[in-house]
Amino acid sequence: MxxxxxxxxxxxxxxxxxxxxxxxxxxxxxxxxxxxxxxAAKAGFSGVLQSHLAAVDAPAHLPVLVCGMAxxxxxxxxxxxxxxxxxxxxxxxxxxxxxxxxxxxxxLPGIAQRDAKAPDVMRGEETQxxxxxGLESAGDALVCMPGTHxxxxxxxxxxxxxxxxFMTGELFSVVSxxxxxxxxxxxxxxxxDIASFQAxxxxxxxxxxxxxxxLFTARSRQLLFxxxxxxxxxxxxxxxxxxxxxxxxxxSVPKTSVTLIASGRLATLYRQAFEALSVxxxxxxxDDAVRRGLSMAAAAIWTN
Amino acid sequence: MxxxxxxxxxxxxxxxxxxxxxxxxxxxxxxxxxxxxxxAAKAGFSGVLQSHLAAVDAPAHLPVLVCGMAxxxxxxxxxxxxxxxxxxxxxxxxxxxxxxxxxxxxxLPGIAQRDAKAPDVMRGEETQxxxxxGLESAGDALVCMPGTHxxxxxxxxxxxxxxxxFMTGELFSVVSxxxxxxxxxxxxxxxxDIASFQAxxxxxxxxxxxxxxxLFTARSRQLLFxxxxxxxxxxxxxxxxxxxxxxxxxxSVPKTSVTLIASGRLATLYRQAFEALSVxxxxxxxDDAVRRGLSMAAAAIWTN
Numbered sequence: 001m002x003x004x005x006x007x008x009x010x011x012x013x014x015x016x017x018x019x020x021x022x023x024x025x026x027x028x029x030x031x032x033x034x035x036x037x038x039x040a041a042k043a044g045f046s047g048v049l050q051s052h053l054a055a056v057d058a059p060a061h062l063p064v065l066v067c068g069m070a071x072x073x074x075x076x077x078x079x080x081x082x083x084x085x086x087x088x089x090x091x092x093x094x095x096x097x098x099x100x101x102x103x104x105x106x107x108l109p110g111i112a113q114r115d116a117k118a119p120d121v122m123r124g125e126e127t128q129x130x131x132x133x134g135l136e137s138a139g140d141a142l143v144c145m146p147g148t149h150x151x152x153x154x155x156x157x158x159x160x161x162x163x164x165x166f167m168t169g170e171l172f173s174v175v176s177x178x179x180x181x182x183x184x185x186x187x188x189x190x191x192x193d194i195a196s197f198q199a200x201x202x203x204x205x206x207x208x209x210x211x212x213x214x215l216f217t218a219r220s221r222q223l224l225f226x227x228x229x230x231x232x233x234x235x236x237x238x239x240x241x242x243x244x245x246x247x248x249x250x251x252s253v254p255k256t257s258v259t260l261i262a263s264g265r266l267a268t269l270y271r272q273a274f275e276a277l278s279v280x281x282x283x284x285x286x287d288d289a290v291r292r293g294l295s296m297a298a299a300a301i302w303t304n
Numbered sequence: 305m306x307x308x309x310x311x312x313x314x315x316x317x318x319x320x321x322x323x324x325x326x327x328x329x330x331x332x333x334x335x336x337x338x339x340x341x342x343x344a345a346k347a348g349f350s351g352v353l354q355s356h357l358a359a360v361d362a363p364a365h366l367p368v369l370v371c372g373m374a375x376x377x378x379x380x381x382x383x384x385x386x387x388x389x390x391x392x393x394x395x396x397x398x399x400x401x402x403x404x405x406x407x408x409x410x411x412l413p414g415i416a417q418r419d420a421k422a423p424d425v426m427r428g429e430e431t432q433x434x435x436x437x438g439l440e441s442a443g444d445a446l447v448c449m450p451g452t453h454x455x456x457x458x459x460x461x462x463x464x465x466x467x468x469x470f471m472t473g474e475l476f477s478v479v480s481x482x483x484x485x486x487x488x489x490x491x492x493x494x495x496x497d498i499a500s501f502q503a504x505x506x507x508x509x510x511x512x513x514x515x516x517x518x519l520f521t522a523r524s525r526q527l528l529f530x531x532x533x534x535x536x537x538x539x540x541x542x543x544x545x546x547x548x549x550x551x552x553x554x555x556s557v558p559k560t561s562v563t564l565i566a567s568g569r570l571a572t573l574y575r576q577a578f579e580a581l582s583v584x585x586x587x588x589x590x591d592d593a594v595r596r597g598l599s600m601a602a603a604a605i606w607t608n
Contacts, residue, residue, distance in 0.1 A: 073527075112528055113524075114528050114529075116525075116529065118521065119521050119524040119525045119527075119528045119529060120520070120521065120524045121524050121527055121528065149484075149520065164514070164517045165517060165520045165524070166516040166517050166520070167479075167483065167484075167485075167516045167517075167519055167520050168516055170483050170484065171479070171483075171516060174478045174479070174482045174483055175471075175475070175478070178478045178482050179471065179474050179475075179478055180453075180471075180474065181471075207551070207554075208512050208513035208515070209512035209513075209547055209548075209550035209551035209554060210468070210551045211512070211515065211547065212470040212471045212472055212475060212544070212547060212548060212551075213468045213469060213470050213471075213551060215471055216424070216453065216469045216470070216471050217422065217423055217424065220417075220423040220424045220425050220469070221420075221423045223377075223423075223425055224416055224417075224418050224423045224425065225418075225420065225423060240516070243513055243515065243516060244513075244516060246513035247511070247513035247514045247516075247517060250511075250513060
């Protein structure tokens with residue numbers, strides 16, 4: 001086993017992931033837990049981190065690089081923001097040192113868009129971008145990063161020019177659990193219904209103003225025509241994603257290729273959504289991207 | 305005091321209203337309670353109604369006409385639907401008699417749009433429409449009926465040609481209570497912020513695909529620029545209403561006048577929303593409309 005060079009941590013709102021990495025960027029050990037910012041704010045950030053460092057036998061001198069919500073005002077140490085237009089290379093130069101720790105622990109800043117008409121913030125996704133596009137990225141990219149709060153990012157020559165957050169994932173969660181539509185999706189099994197999903201994506205993409213109406217049709221359709229709870233769930237999901245895609249793609253020239261940074265079920269869903277609109281995507285795994293971004297930043301800070 | 309001729313009841317999902325009415329349509333007594341369909345389904349519909357009838361000393365022979373969710377499958381007696389295109393005059397001909405009651409109690413049907421691409425249902429709003437437009441209404445009207453589930457109705461010569469339900473009110477409720485935006489609106493006072501509201505209406509109307517993004521700006525704006533919880537609340541409300549208006553007005557010719565059937569706070573909000581878009585509205589009070597609709601139907605059934 002090679003010598004570890006640093007520890008990389010993706011510390012989100014509700015999840016914690018840690019990698020022990022060598023000088024060449026190879027992962028020597030990994031930890032995953034649900035001790036995200038919300039849990040760690042109660043348990044104590046330092047203690048949570050120490051327990052995972054001990055579990056992977058991280059040497060006492062080993063530095064730690066963190067990205068994500070641990071750097072928020074309500075997190076461990078506020079890591080501030082780099083303002084748009086934000087060159088990706090600048091992010092790793094503004095990592096905030098956590099005070100009072102024997103070990104060198106730094107948290108990467110987020111990106112802020114201080115535009116009174118389109119204020120926006122990201123924290124964690126900038127590191128995914130770095131890992132997905134690289135430090136020396138040239139040319140333009142339209143990037144879709146689906147999630148609880150999906151981010152659409154317009155990158156020009158390695159610089160985040162503009163981005164928009166869509167509450168798609170969180171809306172799906174509350175609409176399917178907390179509204180009258182919970183009756184329509186109750187008991188839905190895991191069976192996919194790609195036809196219902198893609199039809200809803202297309203309908204919402206073509207008439208996004210009707211999203212709040214298309215959601216309701218999931219219930220009306222069941223009342224008048226029957227239909228499975230799974231089909232209703234796919235209608236909700238497809239409607240919300242279709243409206244997001246209408247907005248995200250609205251500024252792009254036709255036939256623009258979209259870089260999709262996603263993992264697991266979300267990667268599958270968004271690929272099907274883009275396919276329904278005949279938009280080509282290049283998929284980059286989100287888990288890989290954030291680890292690569294952290295490694296690139298750590299290497300730049302400590303091993304160069 | 306004149307003799308009562310019938311009892312009119314608007315029995316919604318979460319509210320119950322009863323009026324004792326004379327032959328000329330004058331209200332002799334009124335009852336309001338929160339014993340809507342959900343509460344009455346547990347307590348028993350017949351008992352709830354009897355207690356209110358006793359409270360207004362309704363004679364034993366007096367007939368009762370009901371509209372609203374009491375006629376739903378999950379209500380008292382299923383009153384069915386009239387299908388679109390639905391002449392308003394047909395509604396009062398298809399009232400369902402409640403069996404097993406000494407008194408003549410009837411429930412008005414709802415309206416169903418059995419269109420596989422735009423399935424939709426209403427129950428209660430058809431009676432408001434009847435009261436607002438009258439039995440002999442001629443000409444076309446575009447009607448907006450805001451609420452938990454707003455209805456937009458296209459009426460042609462006294463016939464409901466087409467309608468769409470928007471989950472605007474329910475979305476506002478869950479988004480402001482159950483998502484990350486609850487942090488942005490926490491502690492909002494009742495102060496109106498018409499400027500924030502109208503700016504959000506216009507932004508969402510002009511770019512409805514961005515609604516899920518515009519909602520999030522309520523939080524980003526606070527993080528980056530400050531701002532009151534009340535302003536954030538008005539941004540949420542304005543965004544959801546602005547997107548609804550974009551859809552509702554999308555099929556109408558420019559300068560169409562909209563008939564707005566609403567009461568109280570919703571009437572004020574929607575008037576301000578239409579004003580932000582320079583759309584003229586004719587306001588009809590929703591409480592008056594439903595009582596008038598019930599009276600017209602009761603008169604046609606029992607006193608003609």
